[in-house]
Each structure stands twice: as C-alpha cells, then as structure tokens.
Amino acid sequence: MLAQNDSGVGVKNGVNAFGKKNFLGCFAPPHAVLNDLGFLRTLHPRDRIAGIAEAVKVALIRDAAFFHWLEGNADALRDCVPAAIARMIRRCAELHMRQIAHGGDPFETGSGRPLDYGHWSAHKLEALTAHELRHGEAVAIGVTLDTRYAVQIGMLASGVEERVYSLFKRLGFHLWHPAIETRGEQSRLLILDGIEEFREHLGGELTVTLLRAIGQSEDVNSLDRNQMIQAMAWLRRRETGL
Numbered sequence: 001m002l003a004q005n006d007s008g009v010g011v012k013n014g015v016n017a018f019g020k021k022n023f024l025g026c027f028a029p030p031h032a033v034l035n036d037l038g039f040l041r042t043l044h045p046r047d048r049i050a051g052i053a054e055a056v057k058v059a060l061i062r063d064a065a066f067f068h069w070l071e072g073n074a075d076a077l078r079d080c081v082p083a084a085i086a087r088m089i090r091r092c093a094e095l096h097m098r099q100i101a102h103g104g105d106p107f108e109t110g111s112g113r114p115l116d117y118g119h120w121s122a123h124k125l126e127a128l129t130a131h132e133l134r135h136g137e138a139v140a141i142g143v144t145l146d147t148r149y150a151v152q153i154g155m156l157a158s159g160v161e162e163r164v165y166s167l168f169k170r171l172g173f174h175l176w177h178p179a180i181e182t183r184g185e186q187s188r189l190l191i192l193d194g195i196e197e198f199r200e201h202l203g204g205e206l207t208v209t210l211l212r213a214i215g216q217s218e219d220v221n222s223l224d225r226n227q228m229i230q231a232m233a234w235l236r237r238r239e240t241g242l
C-alpha cells in the first residue's frame with residue numbers, strides 16, 4: 001500500500017543494506033510501474049492502513065480536493081473497499097508523476113525533497129523504535145506534528161491540525177509512541193536530532209516542507225525546537241490525555 005501510494009511511483013530505487021534502510025540504490029526512471037490492487041489483499045491490516053499515510057501527506061501538500069475526498073472516504077479506505085483504494089492509489093500516482101515531470105528536480109540534486117512532508121521526524125522515529133513503527137505510522141505522526149507546528153507559528157490556519165488529526169484517527173492510526181520522548185545526554189530529545197540528520201541527508205541547507213494551507217506547501221530553512229516540543233506535547237495530550 002505504501003509503495004503503490006508513494007515510493008513505487010518514482011525514479012528512486014533503494015535496497016536495505018548494512019542494517020540501514022534504503023542504503024544502496026540508484027535513480028532511474030522506470031519504463032512502467034504496475035500497481036496490482038489484488039496484491040493489497042495479502043497485506044496485514046496494519047500495513048494496509050500504514051500505507052495510507054503517504055496519501056494523506058501528498059494530498060496535504062499538493063491537492064486540497066484530494067484531501068477532502070480522503071476525509072469523505074476515510075471509513076471505506078480503512079475498511080479497504082476496493083473502489084476507494086483504487087481511486088486513492090491512482091490519484092497518488094498522478095501527483096507523483098506530475099512531481100517527476102514538472103517538479104524541476106527529478107533526480108533530487110538540490111537540497112529539497114518536496115514530497116517528504118513530515119519525514120524528518122518520521123525517519124528518526126523509525127530509527128528510535130528500531131523500525132518497530134512502520135514507515136507509514138511514523139509518517140502519520142510526523143505529518144501531524146509538522147501541521148500542528150505550522151499552526152503554532154502562525155503559518156497555517158488554526159483548525160487544520162484538528163482535521164489532519166481526525167482523519168488519521170478515522171483511518172485507524174495511533175499517533176503517539178513513547179520513543180518520541182526518548183532522551184539522550186543532558187536530557188536532549190533525540191527526535192530533534194532528526195532535523196540535523198535530515199539536512200545532512202540532503203546535503204547543503206536545511207529544507208523542510210511545511211503547510212501554508214491544505215494543498216499548498218512552502219519550504220522553510222529552519223525549525224524552532226521549542227515550538228516543535230510544544231507540538232509534541234499537544235500530540236501527547238491528544239493521544240494519552242497526559
């Protein structure tokens with residue numbers, strides 16, 4: 001589900017190696033990508049649901065009408081109704097192909113990763129949980145955090161974070177994991193190291209995608225750590241009541 005919604009439709013090909021995810025790979029445009037819906041029936045429900053996170057992500061940064069459609073079809077998607085799943089996957093593929101064809105940087109030579117909304121923390125959370133969290137589950141948390149963050153800094157209208165949170169909940173996501181608050185030396189929150197690691201991974205300047213509005217993203221070059229900690233506290237309260 002995750003690959004059909006996201007990583008399978010692209011020019012980047014990666015394999016895990018030396019205990020690291022996508023450690024080796026190449027950039028090569030495929031002649032074609034076959035998305036077989038029947039294959040999805042073989043998935044464990046946990047993986048089926050996790051993969052929907054990438055559809056929510058791409059809708060938020062690229063396509064408000066698609067986001068509204070996801071809100072209206074959340075129950076059908078959670079229940080894996082084939083017609084709903086097929087429509088979601090098709091729209092995701094269209095948005096990815098548009099990015100490759102018209103995004104201006106199909107081989108990711110620049111320091112931006114335009115479709116990696118919510119991913120700086122997601123990558124870090126996967127590592128902090130030793131991949132106990134699925135990529136999609138971590139992305140759902142990362143997307144919700146960065147949406148709340150944009151509201152807090154006044155970049156995004158208040159209320160959008162509630163819609164994103166509600167959509168993920170209706171789809172069946174848990175949006176909290178204790179690893180979010182893993183601390184290192186001098187009680188530093190390790191998840192925040194994900195910001196610097198994201199920059200290193202891209203090379204050059206930190207470029208993080210945030211939301212201006214549903215369907216409209218904007219890149220920023222810094223994140224306020226205290227605001228991000230407040231966003232995490234908000235999410236913890238929503239999910240645990242503490």
Ligand SMILES: [Zn+2]
Binds near residue numbers: 006
């Ligand atoms: Zn992803």
